[in-house]
Amino acid sequence: MAQAHADADKYYIPHSSPWPIYGSITLFTLMSGAIATLDGWLPAYALIPGFVMLALLFVFWFHTVIAENQAGIYNMAVDRSFRMGMMWFIFSEVMFFAAFFGALFYARNFSVPWLAGDGVKIFSKLLLWNNYDGVWPTNGPGVVGGKADGTFEIVPALGLPALNTAILLTSSVTVTIAHHALLTGHRGRLKIFLALTFLLGFTFVGFQAFEYHEAYTELGLRLGTGIYGSTFFMLTGFHGMHVTVGAIMLTVIWFRVMKGHFTPKRHFGFEAVAWYWHFVDVVWLGLFTFVYWL
Amino acid sequence: MAYAQANDTAHHDDHHDQPATGIKRWLFATNHKDIGTMYLVFSLIMFFIGGAMAMVIRAELFQPGLQLVDPVLFNQLTTNHALVMIFGAVMPAFVGLANWMIPMQIGAPDMALPRMNNFSFWILPFAFTLLLSTFLVPGGAAAGGWTLYPPLSLQTGDSFPMLIFAIHMMGISSIMGAINVIVTIMNMRAPGMNLLRMPLFTWSWLITAYLLIAVMPVLAGAVTMLLTDHFFGTSFFNAAGGGDPIMFEHIFWFFGHPEVYIMVLPAFGIISEILPTFSRKPLFGATSMIYAIASIAFLSFIVWGHHMFVDGMPLAAQLFYMMSTMLIAVPTGVKVFNWTATMWRGSLSFEPPMLFALAFLFLFSIGGFSGLMLAIVPADFQYNQTYFVVAHFHYVLVPGAIFGIMAGVYYWLPKWTGHMYNMTLAKAHFWLSAIFVNVLFFPQHFLGLAGMPRRIPDYAVQFTDWNMVSSIGGFFFGASQILFAIVVVQCARGGKKATSIVWEGTHPTGLEWTLPSPAPYHSFSTAPEIP
Amino acid sequence: MGGRRTGGRRTGAWTRAFCLAALSVVAGAHANTSNGYNLPLGVTGLSRDIYALHMEVFWICVAIAVGVFGVMIYALVKFRHSQGAVPDTTLVHSTKVEIIWTVIPVIILVAMAIPAAKVILMMEDTRNSELSIRVTAYQWKWQYQYMDAAEGVNFFSTLARDSNFARQLRSGIDPKSVENYLLDVDHPMVIPSGTKVRLLLTSEDVIHAWWVPDFGAKRAAVPGFVNELWFKVDPGKEGIYRGQCTSLCGRDHGFMPIVVDVRTPDDFKKWVDEQKAAVKQAAAHAAAPPPTAQVLSTATN
Ligand code: HEA
Ligand code: HEA
Ligand code: CUA
C-alpha cells in the first residue's frame, strides 16, 4: 500500500495510469463485438471479451482509486472534483433520457395525431392512412407488430408498475436513512439500510423482468410493437439497465461499508452512488407518469 | 501485477516533476500538457484526412460529368469529410487548447480529473479507426450525409453499426472532456481568481462545456434510436408504426445547432485573447462579452428548427424558429462590435495570431450574415440544401472555427515549445489561406443562389465556371495548409528562444504569460498570487 | 425552350459577378431565370416575394457589413503600432454605446421579420387550390398523379436518356454536348398557367425534396406523411421550368430532376384529354396484352 499522505494544499495528480488506455481498448473491443454481432459476422459470443474487459476495467480502476483514497492521498479539493464530476455525469444521463422522453412526447403530440390527419397534415390521413384513428396507445397506422391480429395490450399502471413505484420510492428513503446513519456514525443502521436499498433495487429489476415476460408472451407488447412498444421498451429498458447498474454499485458500496470504509466526513463513493440512485428514482417517476399512467 | 504497479506509481507522485520517457509518457499520460499535445496532433492529422476527402470532392466537382468517383463514393466522402472535420478536427483541437491553456489561465497545477482526461483522449483514435475503416467493409462507408437522416441512413450496409458506435465513442469522449473542463474551472481556480476575472478563453470553454454535456447525450440517444430502428424493429422513424422520420431531425438538430456553437464559442474566446494583446489595450466590454456568449449558448437551444423549414413544419413553429434564430445575431453582434471597439484607439501590430484573428473577424461575420439570410423562412425555401448553405457554414467553420484554432496555436505555440516560430512562413501561410479560402467558398454563394443543390456529385453545365473557381481555390487552400504543418513542426524542434511573455512589446494578459516558456511540466504547483 | 436558360452563357461570368449594382436590373431583364449568381426572380407571385425579401435582407447585410468593416478597416489603418499609435487604455467600457449596438440590431431584425412573416402566411395558405397533384418520390424518380379535373392522369418522370448515358462514370460523353444535361426528364409534369396548383408530396422510401426555383417552391417528400405546397404561374409565362431533388436520397440523388411544362389552361385541357384517351387505350390493350407490353411499361417508367 502506498504510504503517501494527504497534503492539504497539494492536489493529487496521479503520475501515470494504465487504466485510461486500457479503458479505451475495452470500449473498442466492446463496440467491435457488438458490431460483429449485429452485422452477423460472428455469433453473439463476440460480445464476451468486451464485457469481461469492462468488468475488469471497473475492478482495476476503482480498486486503484479506492486504494489511493484509503491511503489518504486525496485532499478535500480532489473530493470536490469527484463530486462535481459525478453531478455533471448524472446531468448528462438526464439528457440521454430526455432524448427518449422527447421521442415519446413527439410521437404522442405530433406524429400520431398527424398521421391521423390532425391540423396541417390532413392529407396524411386522406391519402395514406385512411382508417387510422390515432388513439394512444398505438402501434401505428401500419399496425406494426403486436399479436397475430395486430392488436396489443398495455401494462396497466396500477398493477406491477405501481408496486415498483412504491419499491423504488421506499429504496430512496432507505438510502437516505443509510446516508444519515453514515453521517451520524451509526454503522449498524447504515449496513442494514444500505442492504435494504439494494435488495429493493434487485426486487424492482426482478418485477420488471417478470413484466417484460408478460408483455412479450401475453400482451403482444414487444420492442417492435409500433411506436408504443418502441418508446415503452427503450425508456423502461434503459431505466432498468440503470437500476441494475445502480443496484450493483450499491452492493459494492455495501461491501466497502462492511470493510469499514467511509467516514462521516469523507464518503464520496457512497454519495455518488446515492445520487445516482436518486436520479434513477426520479427518472422512474417520469416513466410511471408518462409511460404507464397518462 | 498491474494493480501493484499502479500503487507503486502513486507512491512516487510527490517527487515526479519530469515527464515519463518513451511511449508510456503518451499512453499512460495524466499531464494536461501531454494530453493537450496529443489532442492537437490528433486534430491536425484528422484535419488533413478530412481535407484530403474535401480535395477529392472538389476535384470531382471541378467540371460536370463524373470523372473520378462514382456517386456512392462521393456521398461517402461528403459524409465522412464532415464527420471527420467536426468530430475529429475542430472539437479535439479545442479540447487540446483547453487542456493546455485552462490550467495555466486559472493558476491550477493540472486538469481536475487527469485519468479521465487521458481516457477521453484515447477513445478518439479508436473511434476514428472505427469510422474510417467503414470505407473497407461491404456496402462501404455511411453515405447519408453527416446529418444521418433516416430512412436513408438506415440503408447503410455493414458499416451502419460501426458508424453508430463510432459516434457513441466520440460522444463519450466529448462528455468526459466537458466534465473535466467544468470541474477544473469550478474547482481548481487559484485563490482570488473569481469568475469575472477569468480570461475569456476559459470563459468561452466553460459555456461550451455546458453545451456539450447537454447535447452530446441527445445525439447518443438519436443514434441509438437509429440503431434499434435498423436492427430491433422499433418504429421511431417509421410512419407505419406511428413514428416520424422528421422526429429524428428534431432530435438531431437539438444536438446539431448547439453543436455549431460548440465549434465556434472557443474560437470567440481565443479572438478575445488575441485582439487586446496586439491592440495593446484591454478587451472592450469584457463583462458583456461573457453575457453575450451565455446568451448565444442559451438561444442555441431554441433555434434548431431552422434546419427543417422545408421538411413540413406548422406555421407557428416556422415563425418561432425564424425569430429566435434571428435573435442570435444580437449577442453575436455585441461580440463583433466589442472586438472592433477593442481595436479602436489601440496600437495595432500584425503578428500571425493577430492576422488570423482579423481574418476571423471579417470572414466569420460574412458567414454570420449569410446565416441571417438563411433564417428568413421564405428565403430559406430557396436556399435550403443548396450551395448557399454550404458557403454559409464553411465561412463560419473554416475562416471561423479553423482560423480561430490557428490563431490560438500561433498565439500560444511559443509558450508551449519555448521557441519562436518562423514568422515569415507563418505570414505566408496566413495570406495564402485568407485569399484562397475566399476563392474557395465565396463562389459557392453564387452557385447556391443560381440553383445548384448540395450533396450532388455532378451538376448541370451552367454551374461549371464557379465550380472551377471554387475547386482551384480549394486546391490552393489545401496546399497552403502544408505550410502550417511545417511551421508547427519546425517550432517544436527548435528556434529562437521565446521569453516568458513571448510577444515582447505587447501586453498579453493572463497567468500563462507569468510562466516561463516552455511552460513547466506542472503548471502551477503552488497557486499563484492573483493581483 | 421557355424558362430556364441553358449552358453556354458562362463567358464573362467573372465580370458580371462584380457588377453587383446592376444585379436587380439584370435579374429583371432575364425574368424567370437565374442570371448565374443570384436567385431567379421566377414566374410566380411567391417567387417574386421571396426574391424581394432576399434582396432586402441582402442589402441590409451589405449595409451593416460596409459600416462594420469600414470601421474595422479605418482602425486597422489609423491605429497602427508601426505608425506610432498610442493605445488609449482607458477605453474599455461604455454602457451607452453597448446599449445602442444591442438595440439597433433588434430594430433591424424586427424590420426584417415582419415582411418575412407575411410571406410565410401566404406560402402556407393552400386553400382554394384549383388543381391538386399527388407527387410521390422514389429512389430515383417522381410519380405524378393528377387529381380534380385531371383525375386519372398518372405517370413517372425520370432522368432523360441522353443525360443518363453521359452521366455515367467516365462515360466519355461531354456533358456540354447534351442538351439540358441532368435537367431533363422523359415525362415532364404539365400544369396550366394562372391556376393555383397544389402538390401533395409524399415518398415511398426515403426523404426527397421537390424544388423548382422559378416557382419559389420547395418542400420535402417524407415517407408516410403528406406535405403540401402550392404555386400559381403567371399567365403569359408558359414554358419549361426545371428543378432538382434537393434532399440527399442516396446514390442517384443528383440525377432525379424535375421538369414542369407550363401551358395555357386551354392547352392544358387538351393535354389532359389526350392523356385520358391514352389511358383508356392502354386499358383496352391491357385486356389483351401484346407480347411487348412489359417491355413497354418498363421503358416508360
Ligand atoms: C460554427 C458554425 C456555425 C455558426 C456560428 C452558425 C451561425 C448561424 N447560422 Fe448556421 N449552420 C452551420 C454552422 C454554423 N452556423 C452549419 C454547419 C449548417 C448546415 C448544417 C447542414 O445542413 O449540414 C448551418 C445551417 C444554418 C441554417 C439552415 C440552412 C438550411 O439548411 O436551409 C440556418 C438557418 O437559419 C443557419 C443560420 C445561422 C445563423 C442565423 C447564425 C448566427 O449565429 C450568425 C450570427 C452572426 C452575424 C449575424 C454576424 C455578426 C453580427 C453583426 C455584425 C451584428 C449586426 C447584424 C445584424 C443585425 C444582421 N445556419
Ligand atoms: C469544421 C468543419 C469543416 C471544415 C474544416 C471543412 C473544410 C472544407 N470543406 Fe467541408 N463540409 C463540412 C464541414 C467542414 N468542411 C460539413 C459539415 C459538410 C456537409 C456534409 C454533408 O453534406 O453531410 C461539408 C461539405 C463540403 C462540401 C459539399 C459537398 C456536397 O454537398 O456534396 C464541399 C465541397 O466543396 C466541401 C469542401 C471543403 C473544403 C475544400 C474544405 C477545406 O477547408 C479543407 C482544407 C484542408 C485540407 C485540404 C487538408 C490539408 C492539406 C492536405 C491534405 C495536403 C494535400 C492537399 C493538396 C496537395 C491540395 N465541404
Ligand atoms: Cu431524391 Cu434526392
Ligand SMILES: [Cu+2]
Ligand atoms: Cu443551426
